[in-house]
Amino acid sequence: xxxxxxxxxxxxxxxxxxxxxGRLRRKNVLDKYYEAGVLALIKSPFSAEQxxxxxxxxxxxxxxxxxxxxxxxxxxxxxxKGTGDGGxxxxxxxxxxxxxxxxxxxxxFREMVYRVCVEDxxxxxxxEKTNKNLTDKNIxxxxxxxxxxxxERLLKFYxxxxxxxx
Numbered sequence: 001x002x003x004x005x006x007x008x009x010x011x012x013x014x015x016x017x018x019x020x021x022g023r024l025r026r027k028n029v030l031d032k033y034y035e036a037g038v039l040a041l042i043k044s045p046f047s048a049e050q051x052x053x054x055x056x057x058x059x060x061x062x063x064x065x066x067x068x069x070x071x072x073x074x075x076x077x078x079x080x081k082g083t084g085d086g087g088x089x090x091x092x093x094x095x096x097x098x099x100x101x102x103x104x105x106x107x108x109f110r111e112m113v114y115r116v117c118v119e120d121x122x123x124x125x126x127x128e129k130t131n132k133n134l135t136d137k138n139i140x141x142x143x144x145x146x147x148x149x150x151x152e153r154l155l156k157f158y159x160x161x162x163x164x165x166x
Contacts, residue, residue, distance in 0.1 A: 028120050029116050029120050029121060029122055030052055030055045030056065030059075030116055030117055030120075031052070033116065033144075033147070034048060034049070034052045038144050038147070038148065039051045039052055039147075039148055039151065041144060041145060041148050042145070042148055042149070042152070044152060046152060046155050050155055051148065051151040051152060051154075051155055052151075053155075054151055054154045054155040054158055055113065055116065055117040055151055055154070056117070057101075057158060058098065058101055058102070058113070058117050058118065058154060059117045059118055059120075060094075061094045061095075061097045061098035061101060062098050062118050064090070064091065064094035065091055065092075065094035065095035065096075065097070065098045066091050066094075066095070067095070067098070100157075100161075101154060101157055101158070102114070104153060104154065104156075104157035105150050105153050105154055105157075106150075106153060108146065109146050109147070109149050109150030109153060110150060111146075112143055112146040112147040112150055113147060113150035113151060113154065116147055117151075123140065123143040123144060123147065124140055124143065
């Protein structure tokens with residue numbers, strides 16, 4: 001038991017997080033921005049934690065919709081190859097859910113939300129830092145604002161969706 005606790009504390013020091021179910025997972029870029037206070041840049045009725053949760057839901061829908069695999073599930077296969085556990089149907093469900101959510105974000109904000117939540121990349125990459133124009137703090141702040149406003153729209157979409165379903 002002591003070895004497990006020591007291993008967990010070492011993992012936390014190395015950048016891993018213990019989630020609510022007690023599992024270790026790697027800290028993603030959205031978590032880092034949340035801890036740095038980036039998601040709390042604007043005043044609104046929504047909290048930074050709610051914006052972070054909306055980004056996590058978007059990433060979950062993306063991966064459960066199997067967009068990350070080489071061959072994506074086709075719509076017509078759901079009628080041909082119905083499985084007992086609903087694998088293809090659930091994949092199509094999450095695919096549609098992701099598409100609706102990403103379409104709810106305006107085009108201006110979509111790239112930053114996709115980059116941080118789905119691709120798990122920082123707003124300014126190392127390649128872009130070599131470009132002197134992007135090292136300006138105003139541009140970095142502008143991208144942070146685009147991310148926060150995009151997550152705000154995404155959160156409104158998810159809340160509106162929940163009101164319709166209940």
